[in-house]
Amino acid sequence: MVTITNSKLDALRAEIDRLDAELLSVLEKRVAIVGDIAAAKKDDGNPLAFRPGREATILRKILSAHSSKLPDTVVAAIWRELISAVGWMQRPYSVSITAPDKSVGYWDLARFHFGSATPMKLHQLPTVVLREVYENPATLGVLPWLTRERDTWWTHLAQGGENVPRILAALPFLDNPSGEFEDLNSLVIGRAEPEPSGDDVTLMVLATREEVSRARLNENLIKAGLKGYCADSRLPDGGEGDWLHLIEMPEFVAKTDPRLVDLGKISGDGFIKAVILGAYAVPIK
Structure with missing residues (x-):
């Protein structure tokens, strides 16, 4: 039997093999550099290598630059897997997920963002996730968002302080055209300081002694030079105590921003305090 070979096909396959070897070599060099970074940061006191602001900047740049026929979700998944893996190599961490319903969806949402190797646990109640993040600085928490009637967990962060978790990221960071994560928006909290990505939303709590209308709160924000609006107002559990007003601002606002003093x-x-809950990079649509 005579075997007919397709020299062009063989050449293309050989080129793919060559590129695979090149990709592996570049990947190994990148991982080696991450090892050097981990050694340099060994004594910086930060329990987490999770850098959501920088990660968002990298992904925006990658998705803006890539021109192949691969969907954005595939390209993002490749880089998310790489970013998460090397971050975990620098300082191991785990993720606790709240899933009051649609448990598989919330799990998949977190897994897509934090990669296949990151340890994760699923809990039904946000209070359990909050407790784990409070007790372990190497734990990140994923909590449901944009379901206003149930989003009371943010009031637990309103006390402020050095050891109180901050809001660090929003999930999903990239819309999935398949609708896999539809209506499963979540926020990530952790024992770290939020960082700007260039396009961010800051969440803040204003504590007041008495009830204040949202219109009045929005007016005061404008007078202080702050963009944003009051998204929710609540009394603490039991109906007694100070009013807590959740403010969303479409910019990165640090806790040392002088406009917060002006706002007070x-x-x-009636004003008691303003507490920055954290910030997250605006997801890519």
């Missing part, structure tokens, strides 16, 4: 002065005697 403008708000008058």
Whole structure:
């Protein structure tokens, strides 16, 4: 039997083999550099290597630059897997997920973002996730968002302080055209300081002694030079205590921003404090 070979096909396959070897070599060099970074950061006191602001900047740049026929979700998945794996190599961490319903969907949402090798646990109640993040600085928490009637967990972060978890990221960071994560928006919290990505949303709590209308709160924000609006107002559990007002601002606002001092002065005697809950990079649509 005479075997007929397709020299062009053989050449293309050989080129793929060559590129695979090149990709592996580049990947190994990248991992080696990450090892050097981990050694340099060994004594910086930060329990997490999770850098959501930088990660968002990298992904935006990659998705803007790539021109292949691969869907954005595939390219993002490749880089998310790589970013998560090397971050875990620097400082191992785990993820606790709240899934009041649609458990598989919330799990898949977190797995897509944090990669296949990151240890994860699933809990029904957000209070359990909050407790794990409070107790272990190497734990990140994923909590449901945009379901206003159930989103009371943010009130637990309103006390502020050095050891209180901060909001660090929003999931999903990239819309999935398949609708796999539809209506499963979540926020990531952890024992770290949020960082800007260039396009961010900051969440803040204003504590007041008495009830204040949302219109008044929005007006005070404008007077202080802050963009944003009041998204929710609640009394603590039991109906007694100070009012807590959740403010969403479409910019990165640090806890040392002088406009927060101005806001307190403008708000008058009923104002108690402003607490930055954290910030997240605006997801890619």
